[in-house]
Amino acid sequence: MAHQPWLPHGGQKFYEVFQWKQGRYADLPAAKISEMMKSSNLDNAPTQSLLSVVNGILDETFERTNGKIPHRVACLLRKVVQEIERSISTQADHLRTKNNLFKIREEKYQSRIRVLEALAAYSGEETKPVTNHPQQTKTENCKVEEKRKVENSKVEEKRKVENSKVEETQKAENSKVEETQKVENSKVEEKLKVEEVREDKRELVKETDKYINEIASLKQELEMAKTMHEKRCLEMDKETEGVKAGLQGRLKELESLLADSNNRVKELEITTESKCQKWNMKVKIYQSHMDSQFSTTQELRFTSDAIKQELLKTQKSYFEEFNQLEKKLKALADVAGNYRKLLAENRKLFNELQDLKGNIRVFCRIRPFLPGQSGNKTIVDSIGDNGQLVISNPSKPGKEGNKTFKFNKVFCPTATQAEVFSDIQPFIQSVVDGYNVCIFAYGQTGSGKTYTMTGPNNATEEDWGVNYRALNSLFKISQSRRTTIEYEVGVQMIEIYNDQLKNYSFGMVIFVFLNLHTMGVTSISQPNGLAVPDASMHPVLSTSDVIDLIDVGLKNITVSATAINERSSRSHSIVTVHVRAKDLKLGNCLYGNLHLVDLAGSERVDRSEVTGSALKEAQHINKSLSALGDVIFSLAQKGAYVPYRNSKLTQVLQSSLGGQAKTLMFVQLNPDINSYTESLSTLKFAERVSGVELALKDTVAKKNEEIERLHLLKDLKSGYTGNNGELHRTVSLSDKQSEVESQQSTDDEKSEISDAGLSLVTETEGSAEYPRSPEGSTPGRSRVASKIRLLQKPPTPQPAPRPDSAMGVPGMQPASEFSFTWYPPNIYLLPILTGIKKSLSSSAIKPPPIRKKV
Numbered sequence: 001m002a003h004q005p006w007l008p009h010g011g012q013k014f015y016e017v018f019q020w021k022q023g024r025y026a027d028l029p030a031a032k033i034s035e036m037m038k039s040s041n042l043d044n045a046p047t048q049s050l051l052s053v054v055n056g057i058l059d060e061t062f063e064r065t066n067g068k069i070p071h072r073v074a075c076l077l078r079k080v081v082q083e084i085e086r087s088i089s090t091q092a093d094h095l096r097t098k099n100n101l102f103k104i105r106e107e108k109y110q111s112r113i114r115v116l117e118a119l120a121a122y123s124g125e126e127t128k129p130v131t132n133h134p135q136q137t138k139t140e141n142c143k144v145e146e147k148r149k150v151e152n153s154k155v156e157e158k159r160k161v162e163n164s165k166v167e168e169t170q171k172a173e174n175s176k177v178e179e180t181q182k183v184e185n186s187k188v189e190e191k192l193k194v195e196e197v198r199e200d201k202r203e204l205v206k207e208t209d210k211y212i213n214e215i216a217s218l219k220q221e222l223e224m225a226k227t228m229h230e231k232r233c234l235e236m237d238k239e240t241e242g243v244k245a246g247l248q249g250r251l252k253e254l255e256s257l258l259a260d261s262n263n264r265v266k267e268l269e270i271t272t273e274s275k276c277q278k279w280n281m282k283v284k285i286y287q288s289h290m291d292s293q294f295s296t297t298q299e300l301r302f303t304s305d306a307i308k309q310e311l312l313k314t315q316k317s318y319f320e321e322f323n324q325l326e327k328k329l330k331a332l333a334d335v336a337g338n339y340r341k342l343l344a345e346n347r348k349l350f351n352e353l354q355d356l357k358g359n360i361r362v363f364c365r366i367r368p369f370l371p372g373q374s375g376n377k378t379i380v381d382s383i384g385d386n387g388q389l390v391i392s393n394p395s396k397p398g399k400e401g402n403k404t405f406k407f408n409k410v411f412c413p414t415a416t417q418a419e420v421f422s423d424i425q426p427f428i429q430s431v432v433d434g435y436n437v438c439i440f441a442y443g444q445t446g447s448g449k450t451y452t453m454t455g456p457n458n459a460t461e462e463d464w465g466v467n468y469r470a471l472n473s474l475f476k477i478s479q480s481r482r483t484t485i486e487y488e489v490g491v492q493m494i495e496i497y498n499d500q501l502k503n504y505s506f507g508m509v510i511f512v513f514l515n516l517h518t519m520g521v522t523s524i525s526q527p528n529g530l531a532v533p534d535a536s537m538h539p540v541l542s543t544s545d546v547i548d549l550i551d552v553g554l555k556n557i558t559v560s561a562t563a564i565n566e567r568s569s570r571s572h573s574i575v576t577v578h579v580r581a582k583d584l585k586l587g588n589c590l591y592g593n594l595h596l597v598d599l600a601g602s603e604r605v606d607r608s609e610v611t612g613s614a615l616k617e618a619q620h621i622n623k624s625l626s627a628l629g630d631v632i633f634s635l636a637q638k639g640a641y642v643p644y645r646n647s648k649l650t651q652v653l654q655s656s657l658g659g660q661a662k663t664l665m666f667v668q669l670n671p672d673i674n675s676y677t678e679s680l681s682t683l684k685f686a687e688r689v690s691g692v693e694l695a696l697k698d699t700v701a702k703k704n705e706e707i708e709r710l711h712l713l714k715d716l717k718s719g720y721t722g723n724n725g726e727l728h729r730t731v732s733l734s735d736k737q738s739e740v741e742s743q744q745s746t747d748d749e750k751s752e753i754s755d756a757g758l759s760l761v762t763e764t765e766g767s768a769e770y771p772r773s774p775e776g777s778t779p780g781r782s783r784v785a786s787k788i789r790l791l792q793k794p795p796t797p798q799p800a801p802r803p804d805s806a807m808g809v810p811g812m813q814p815a816s817e818f819s820f821t822w823y824p825p826n827i828y829l830l831p832i833l834t835g836i837k838k839s840l841s842s843s844a845i846k847p848p849p850i851r852k853k854v
């Protein structure tokens with residue numbers, strides 16, 4: 001067992017009780033404290049131990065609980081302090097008793113001392129020296145002894161002397177001496193006793209002093225403990241007062257809180273009561289609502305059962321209809337399969353038809369007089385339906401001055417932009433079918449080239465030129481075929497100035513992502529290796545985006561003032577449209593491109609009255625135009641060598657000139673007699689270009705007529721009749737051609753269906769010349785097809801070699817591998833086609849106002 005500082009000899013119980021204290025007094029349970037407070041446990045506990053308990057409590061109070069003392073610990077403290085007081089008072093009593101005892105003993109000893117002193121004083125008269133001083137007594141004793149010895153010797157001598165003289169007296173005297181000696185001895189003993197008493201007294205004094213000192217120290221200790229205790233008591237009182245004040249404060253706070261919470265409880269009670277009332281109301285309402293709902297549900301259930309019955313009936317009939325429909329659909333799928341083949345054939349026929357029309361075509365367009373020129377005389381004598389144009393020489397009146405020119409078509413001054421474009425539409429379709437096409441406008445400055453290619457300034461949709469209409473048409477065609485073919489269209493715009501590809505910073509390549517697919521464009525170069533100027537790429541998603549960018553490009557075309565036309569274009573501007581068509585079913589790709597060229601003015605150098613750099617410009621323009629004429633002439637003549645490399649213009653257009661490419665030239669005429677010379681030179685240029693092709697075409701036309709005649713004879717002999725007994729006449733190719741053309745130019749709806757790849761069928765079926773058989777079959781169509789085949793024109797046109805790597809996609813597929821998926825325009829598909837048409841017309845994007853070349 002460890003030594004406990006308070007462990008007394010007899011305080012075993014106290015030790016046992018306090019030994020089990022663990023942790024702080026404040027943490028002791030009340031039971032433990034009450035056990036500690038039992039007076040039986042504190043009995044006989046040494047003061048020192050009690051004081052250490054007090055110290056422990058006080059230390060803990062000050063050090064750990066910030067002066068706050070729990071009530072039960074305060075009680076314990078009070079009890080221990082009371083015990084200390086009691087113990088101290090007991091000790092004081094004990095000391096007092098002891099002191100009294102000591103006093104009594106002291107008095108006793110004092111009395112004894114006094115008795116002894118009295119005795120000593122009494123004997124001192126005789127043995128003063130002895131009583132006065134022991135040493136003196138000893139010397140006295142010695143002296144007495146010596147004296148006795150002397151007396152004895154005297155007595156001896158006397159005895160000897162007197163010898164037996166007084167034997168009797170001697171004996172008496174001897175007894176007297178003995179008695180004296182005895183008395184003296186008793187006196188000495190008495191003195192010795194006194195000495196002992198004195199010795200005792202000294203010891204008693206010493207002991208008394210010791211006790212007095214002890215009492216004094218105890219008193220001092222007691223005083224100290226008392227003062228300390230008082231001090232502690234005072235401190236504790238103060239603390240108690242502080243704690244009391246704090247507790248009273250807290251009590252007040254708690255009271256106010258209690259009051260608040262009571263108020264809130266009251267409020268809550270009131271609110272709850274009102275809510276309860278509301279809820280009760282609601283419950284009643286809901287109950288009534290539920291009742292009504294229940295009745296409604298019952299009704300609904302009955303209705304639902306009835307509907308279910310009806311539904312079952314409908315389902316049954318639906319299944320029956322569905323089965324019928326399935327059968328019909330199967331039949332339709334078969335028809336569609338056949339129709340697919342038919343479409344491919346149609347496409348072939350369409351392109352053969354285009355080929356028959358000629359790969360190089362020349363259209364002449366005569367510009368109207370401009371406002372303020374109405375009084376001017378015109379050089380145009382007559383315009384024939386067959387593309388004949390007669391102009392008269394103002395200096396040679398009469399028929400002698402007339403000159404006749406022959407073109408594929410001549411547009412009179414009143415021809416609208418739409419009319420002009422309707423003749424171009426088939427070319428655009430060829431582009432999406434994988435052909436290369438070049439359309440350019442040739443003519444002197446101010447003859448209307450830009451008007452034809454782009455349109456006037458601030459053009460409305462009605463005034464749109466070929467560029468915008470071609471792009472719009474491309475968008476429409478791609479939209480209509482989007483379920484089967486994925487189109488990607490890239491638009492590029494360049495300018496050739498002074499026989500240089502102008503590297504102007506606004507040059508651009510515009511990529512139109514019709515189906516939001518990116519084109520893998522890696523480089524932009526022509527097949528002859530001619531690099532296209534630096535160009536920026538702009539992804540565009542609609543026609544209007546493209547038109548915006550074309551306008552930016554047009555703005556930057558180089559212009560300068562000349563005497564003839566202040567805003568004359570001095571450069572060739574070329575808009576190239578690259579098209580990639582991917583058959584979504586087969587994965588085949590076809591590439592086509594369309595060059596839309598607005599050539600620079602073709603006026604003669606001497607007339608334009610220019611000098612210096614402008615003269616150089618005019619020379620370059622003339623040189624490049626004559627190089628273009630040479631190339632086209634050479635191609636028309638089917639010459640072995642085509643001089644493409646004579647100018648940058650022909651190099652750039654190479655991919656769209658020659659081979660299977662189709663070329664269309666607009667010859668623009670200014671009807672003013674003042675421009676006669678320029679107009680004449682323009683017409684001669686055009687004649688040179690188209691003459692050979694037209695001669696060839698005439699020969700073909702004659703042969704065609706002959707074949708046609710033979711077939712007609714054959715049909716008449718076989719006596720072919722339709723299902724309704726009506727005789728179906730055969731038609732010549734030229735009839736078919738004109739039919740197709742008129743159909744395209746007049747009927748917008750059909751034109752759109754034609755865009756969707758149905759042109760030939762629709763035209764054949766809808767033609768007045770080809771009455772439809774009751775079954776919807778078109779016997780005339782097959783005949784036309786067979787006639788076209790009989791003409792033994794070149795085989796199915798293959799797309800021209802990939803013009804450049806601008807599309808960046810290798811592995812071009814031949815046109816023969818290209819196929820279409822389309823559905824027959826029967827009763828089921830007509831609503832779909834009408835829907836497509838409507839969506840196309842509603843999605844037609846209005847372009848921003850067109851800016852002319854500035």
Ligand SMILES: Nc1ncnc2c1ncn2[C@@H]1O[C@H](COP(=O)(O)OP(=O)(O)OP(=O)(O)O)[C@@H](O)[C@H]1O
Pocket residue numbers: 366367368370413443444445446447448449450451452456457565567568569599600601602668853
């Ligand atoms: N068919 C037309 N109908 C109405 N106006 C026309 C027609 N053709 C041309 N014009 C007008 O004639 C003027 C000259 O036409 P345009 O600028 O197109 O000639 P251009 O041949 O392009 O000249 P340049 O070689 O200088 O560019 C313009 O004001 C244009 O609007």
